[in-house]
């Protein structure tokens with residue numbers, strides 16, 4: 001099946017208006033994650049090869065950018081977010097270099113499994129913003145959640161991430177997808193957080209599956225577990241945000257207190273003290289929070305002797 005090379009621009013909380021680049025047709029990947037929303041990995045591989053020429057991708061992107069500009073649509077990022085692992089594309093580095101004259105920052109969302117290869121690191125070095133997947137740093141869990149190509153080993157993958165992070169000068173973020181009963185246990189989350197402290201991350205994102213997956217048994221943790229994981233990450237990492245499917249913006253005040261509480265708590269579960277402060281600044285009373293709790297849009301969660309308020313998960 002032929003898929004379009006470009007799509008969007010789509011709104012993204014992390015990247016603003018992002019024009020997606022699909023440089024890998026479905027479904028060539030080094031992983032077959034249990035939660036993959038693209039579908040079954042039909043070609044699980046670590047062999048890099050040509051799927052499209054650089055010229056084909058650059059032509060498709062240039063045309064899409066020109067059309068968007070004609071319509072007056074802004075594009076904040078060109079984002080490689082394909083139906084597979086973007087670094088399997090042997091021309092990725094060359095393509096990024098050839099897209100730079102368009103003058104738009106370039107992002108790559110990668111599963112990070114091939115960074116032990118120098119050529120892959122060199123390709124990603126050229127991007128402005130790179131997201132790396134770290135779902136587990138425990139081999140058995142990693143195999144169960146990400147179902148990697150059989151020759152890959154976890155030390156190899158984590159070593160590649162560390163080497164890349166030491167040399168990369170762009171914006172580096174991590175993404176950890178939590179699955180209930182698989183990698184959301186306290187010890188496993190603490191191990192991931194500890195590993196992430198070794199990387200110069202602009203932000204560590206904690207995600208839950210938000211769209212349907214082929215494996216119906218797969219789902220994210222509930223609010224108490226997600227809030228605990230958020231608290232664990234926040235205890236050791238400078239910036240942590242949730243990706244739970246709401247395009248909340250923690251920094252925009254809409255003037256509507258209920259909307260602001262839901263928007264902020266979709267990104268950062270709020271401690272009771274922070275919520276009290278928000279109410280005080282808005283001259284509002286606790287009844288505003290009670291209404292959100294009663295409607296089920298907000299949940300009260302206890303962790304470590306503190307009360308947190310988290311947006312209800314879908």
Ligand code: SF4
Nearest residue numbers: 029031032033036111
């Ligand atoms: S790495 Fe991404 S594309 Fe590959 S299987 Fe996992 S979620 Fe799907």
